[in-house]
Amino acid sequence: MDYFLTEEQQMIVDIARQITDEKIIPQRAELDEKEEFATEILNDIAQADLFGLYIPEEYGGFGGSCFEIVLALEQFGRGCVAIATSFAASALGAYPILLSGSAEMKQKYMPDVATGKKKAAFALTEANAGSDASGIQTTAVLDGEEWVLNGTKQWITNAGEAQIYSVVAITDKSKGARGASMFIVEDTDPGFSYGPKEKKLGIRASATRELIFKDCRIPKDRLIGRQGLGFITVMKTLDLSRPGIAILGVGLGQAALDESVTYAKQRVQFGKPIISFQAIQHMLADMAIQVEASRALVYASAKHIAQHPKDMTKASSMCKVFATDMAMKVTTDAVQVLAGYGYMREYPVEKMMRDAKILQIYEGTNQIQRNVVGQELNKEYT
């Protein structure tokens, strides 16, 4: 379907497609099997100037919006959600700085993120603070000219691979959500270390670790925006980033559909290719309908959000739920179409099904997204 992209947007798609076909797809199975971070492929993405898509030109980026990054992520998601996640997580880590940071802070950190020389990461989740972010226990206390951080962040994407971390910590326990602030922690800061790499069901080529802060001292000016506005920055960040997760569902769903149709045309049973059987045709048709509907919703949501409207939260949550639930269903159906072969690691669809699951969980579970949509509806209809 033609979405009437501009010439520049089409260039982004073409480059991301070429990286996906030439670099990601040939290596994804091995990287998954070895649980290896795709450093070289991310360097290729950097060389192609795609790390700076959403970063303003004055900070060395392309000056695009969340729609441009969505276009790149769709292709990467078609190749490997783990690699796409590593790429997307750098944007997630950079958004708080772009949204709430000072001009000096942006000037200091964004050019290296835009070129891909440095990667960023976003650190919110803790052992007791997942969907309920108010359970955060990491603290930051001002001591003279330095903030002192203590606590542990959990399941942080790009941990150990990134150089710049946007970290949420409590600066005033008595103020609840208004007591949280965001800080930049650099990989070389004293008192900052990582936990061991987590073993995961899917997206195994992405790096997930704990961040451990033990009297981690950082300069006073690493506070992102104003003290106490950490949660507002977090919410704005996630509103911008969720279409990026949604589109990974679309890319992944498309890949599962491509594999399923190709296989169904080749696989012969009862003397005919299985695509000639209505039972299979209907499954493939439903997959195609769901993928295209998701793509249309995510594109529309990303374009809407790119204008920074007041009501971006609902669109952001709706597209995340719809496209990632779709990805889980479509990849599961792809394994069903390929059946025994699909269950084997020799074919790519079992990895797709394993990778799909995380999309319903990270950056806010789909249950939380439905809460958000419900609350927004409640507000709208008063």
Next chain:
Amino acid sequence: MNIIVCIKQVPDAKDVRLDPKTNTMAREGVESIMNPFDRHAVEEAVRLTEQHGGTVTVLSMGPPQAEAVLREAVSCGADEAVLVSDRSFAGADTWATTYTLGKAIDKVGPFDLILCGKQAIDGDTAQVGPGLARRLNIPYVSYVRKITGFENGAIRLHRLMDDGYDEVEIPLPGLLTVVKEINVPRVPSLKGKMKAKSLSIRTLNAEDIEADAGSLGLPGSTTQVVKVFAPEFKGERAMLEGTVDEQVEQLINKLEPYL
């Protein structure tokens, strides 16, 4: 270091068909790509100038559509592009092609190094690189798989051989043809694509390169394609049976007449 890379637009080998009547390659509806070996030559040139400074000029002889591969090369890091194009160039064999390219390179200006892919996947002759070096009267090395050094006006490299590699040094200016082992070509960058879109490509015709008309195209060619055909498969298969010794005996008997 100023490098000229000669590149060719070829039909995608995944989709080659012969016209059954004329026995020539059917180009209608076949996607055109940059000759794959030339992608490696462009990449190596860009890497060399990234390390040592200088410019990369890509040059292609072909119809106006060949502009597409020149723009692709620019999107992958080349600085300038030259299209050598004229109706009178049509039908050139490698003799006429090297003459034309040589005259064009005289016009493009001084260079330190010329890089070519080892061969084009359509003609498969592997003659244009060496022939061009002869036309320009410069040294050349073919099948280069690695460049190991560049100093004092000379270049050191590894030439791929059947049983290993040779270490070779040649003075510059010189010409190298490269094999795919030399590097992994990069994907175009966004900035490169934008530059390629707006870059004006210098075009040279027969008059611009001050060529002798009789040396160009089909009239200037010393070889002619008389017939193109798919060879008939005449292989036979025989299964040998018995013990290993018996099978060896039978095999020797079969091979002996050909020794």
